Amino acid sequence: MGFVIRWIFAFVLLTATYNPTEWNYVRWSMANYETSLSLTVLFGLVLLIGYIIYLRATLRSIGIFGMILILAVVGTILWVLFDQGVMSFEDPSINTWIGIFALSLVLAIGLSWSIVRRKLTGQADMDDVDE
Template sequence: MGFVIRWVCALILLAATYNPTDWNYVAWARSTYETNLSMVVMIGLVLLVGYIVYLRATFRSIGLFGMILILAVVATFLWVLFDQGLISLDDPTVNTWIAIFALSVVLAVGLSWSIVRRRLTGQADVDDVDE
């Protein structure tokens, strides 16, 4: 259940930043930055904090190679779905949602990897601590 929560939070973060509808930060910021710059900056910083948390944890747990590997697995899964005729890639709106889904899976795996690794191997990850 913990992975699902991390994945949903990553999906919300990515979709709140940009999605093909008008309900996203990028569209809202473009339309209101002249009249409401302080809110645009504040919400942008809140989103930035979310990205920093996810990206820092992901880079520390699986690194760039792990991110590319997870993205390759997700892309191959999508390729199988396309090859079997279960999804179509003709609609740019659907493609955007697929990209948001794929990136959210990468971020969720990165945030959850230390927990999964500890359960599989019994080894705990320890951050460098200066004392």
């Protein structure tokens, strides 16, 4: 259940930033930055904090190679679904949603990996401490 919650928050973070609908930060800020600059900056900073939390945890737990590996697995699954005729990539908005889904999986796995590793191996990840 914890992974699902982490994935939902990652998905919400990514979709709040950008999605194919008109309801996202990028489009709202482009339309309203002149009249609502303070709100645009505030919402942008809140989103930035969310990205820093997710990206820092993901980079510390699985690293760049792990992120690329997860994206490769998701991409290969999509390739298989396309090759078997289950999925089509004709609609650009569906492609955007697929990309958001894939990136949210990477962030959720990265945030959850330390917990999974500890349960599998019994070893805890610790931050490096300078003494």
